[in-house]
Amino acid sequence: MDGVSWHLACVRCGENYPGLELRYRCDCSGTLDVIQDLSKCELTREILDSRMASKNPLDRSGVWRFRELILPLGDEELEKIAAARGEGTTNLYDASTIGTEVGVENLWLKHEGENPTGSFKDRGMTVGITVAKLLGMSAVACASTGNTSASMASYAAISSMDGLIFIPEGKIAFGKLSQALAYGAKTIQIEGDFDDAMALVQEICDSEGIYLLNSINPFRIEGQKAIGYEIMQDLDWQVPDWIVLPGGNLGNNTAVAKGLLELLEIGVIDRLPRIAVVQAAGANPLYTAWSKGTDIQSVKAETIATAIKIGNPVSWRKSMRGITALDGVVTEVTDNQIMDAKALVDSVGIGAEPASCATVAGIKRLVAEGVIGPDEKVVGMLTGNLLKDPDIVVNYHMSELEGIESHRANAPISASANIDDIRRIIRQ
Numbered sequence: 001m002d003g004v005s006w007h008l009a010c011v012r013c014g015e016n017y018p019g020l021e022l023r024y025r026c027d028c029s030g031t032l033d034v035i036q037d038l039s040k041c042e043l044t045r046e047i048l049d050s051r052m053a054s055k056n057p058l059d060r061s062g063v064w065r066f067r068e069l070i071l072p073l074g075d076e077e078l079e080k081i082a083a084a085r086g087e088g089t090t091n092l093y094d095a096s097t098i099g100t101e102v103g104v105e106n107l108w109l110k111h112e113g114e115n116p117t118g119s120f121k122d123r124g125m126t127v128g129i130t131v132a133k134l135l136g137m138s139a140v141a142c143a144s145t146g147n148t149s150a151s152m153a154s155y156a157a158i159s160s161m162d163g164l165i166f167i168p169e170g171k172i173a174f175g176k177l178s179q180a181l182a183y184g185a186k187t188i189q190i191e192g193d194f195d196d197a198m199a200l201v202q203e204i205c206d207s208e209g210i211y212l213l214n215s216i217n218p219f220r221i222e223g224q225k226a227i228g229y230e231i232m233q234d235l236d237w238q239v240p241d242w243i244v245l246p247g248g249n250l251g252n253n254t255a256v257a258k259g260l261l262e263l264l265e266i267g268v269i270d271r272l273p274r275i276a277v278v279q280a281a282g283a284n285p286l287y288t289a290w291s292k293g294t295d296i297q298s299v300k301a302e303t304i305a306t307a308i309k310i311g312n313p314v315s316w317r318k319s320m321r322g323i324t325a326l327d328g329v330v331t332e333v334t335d336n337q338i339m340d341a342k343a344l345v346d347s348v349g350i351g352a353e354p355a356s357c358a359t360v361a362g363i364k365r366l367v368a369e370g371v372i373g374p375d376e377k378v379v380g381m382l383t384g385n386l387l388k389d390p391d392i393v394v395n396y397h398m399s400e401l402e403g404i405e406s407h408r409a410n411a412p413i414s415a416s417a418n419i420d421d422i423r424r425i426i427r428q
């Protein structure tokens with residue numbers, strides 16, 4: 001349409017726009033999808049597997065390895081322009097010990113907290129920033145509960161762009177705030193919540209000519225599709241029964257579903273997994289809408305898992321479409337269930353931030369309800385690193401989190417600097 005092989009299409013009314021037009025919504029206000037003509041895509045399992053042994057940075061990236069499905073610009077152009085810093089290629093852990101506790105033996109955990117800035121956001125951001133460069137933008141912005149902003153600040157810095165961040169004051173984990181400041185982004189703390197920040201950033205980007213890098217940006221979604229691709233490749237293309245992940249602004253489940261449908265279309269996989277989206281009970285607009293079969297109604301979000309403390313998710317329509325296509329389900333879990341699941345994930349040595357562990361709490365609930373069978377093969381996604389939010393870890397183990405019973409507390413022990421005292425403690 002304008003020299004690139006993809007175009008944009010409205011999720012609501014189907015209107016088409018050129019692939020590199022600077023817009024995030026249709027004239028009808030619906031969100032946009034990137035649509036590719038996959039009939040000519042010649043990607044195979046063999047090509048993708050051979051790239052694992054390559055030294056080309058594009059092949060080694062867990063996003064750009066799948067470039068024909070992500071941003072098909074051709075290798076020469078991508079080698080010049082891709083804003084990559086080794087994202088993806090995260091571990092898929094055999095988590096059968098946790099599986100035994102939650103009632104499903106064949107459990108795997110994909111640790112997206114092992115990305116360069118410690119969350120899955122790097123996969124969408126490498127693509128979003130690359131498109132910003134293609135469009136000739138010099139400044140980028142996002143609203144965030146912390147991980148998107150940490151990622152954007154880093155990718156903007158490596159691309160010599162200005163980063164502008166809107167965060168809800170006092171409501172994001174310290175590790176994430178420190179990343180935004182460290183990477184040099186202009187960081188504005190809003191007296192309000194994420195949903196307020198999201199509304200503001202959209203207006204600012206429109207009026208100031210700044211490129212918006214929230215997951216309403218369809219190219220962020222294109223990059224995040226790679227999580228699903230990598231899970232399939234990790235499992236040697238043997239499709240699991242379930243992929244389970246947390247839902248906040250609902251970009252990630254949208255991306256995983258879209259990506260897997262495309263992988264099926266080109267014949268690299270031969271069936272689809274089911275998908276389960278887990279929300280915090282205090283931030284559950286998708287769960288409520290899904291259970292009632294209605295459009296989304298925004299809620300005032302409240303949860304200890306600040307990453308998913310979102311009451312008015314922008315990508316809900318796309319999200320529901322993907323869940324339906326993958327015969328999926330939506331569930332919710334309490335903050336206490338999230339924190340207990342987190343203590344479990346941490347205690348086996350894997351570790352993740354609270355929102356990530358909604359995944360494991362959700363699997364436990366779905367197994368107990370008979371939705372996930374005990375013999376099924378389940379891949380859960382851990383979206384962020386344990387070190388993003390150390391305060392919450394220490395407070396949990398000190399049993400100092402308000403409203404939370406610390407069922408797995410491992411409190412630190414104070415001792416005098418006396419060898420006999422210490423021996424007594426150790427032998428207790």
Ligand code: F0G
Pocket residue numbers: 119121143144145146147148149215246247248249250251252253307308353355356383384
């Ligand atoms: N897990 C973590 C650790 C997150 O940071 C987020 C979202 C999600 C899950 C939910 O993903 O929004 O695609 O449904 N964090 C965003 C942010 C909102 O600003 O960092 P989603």
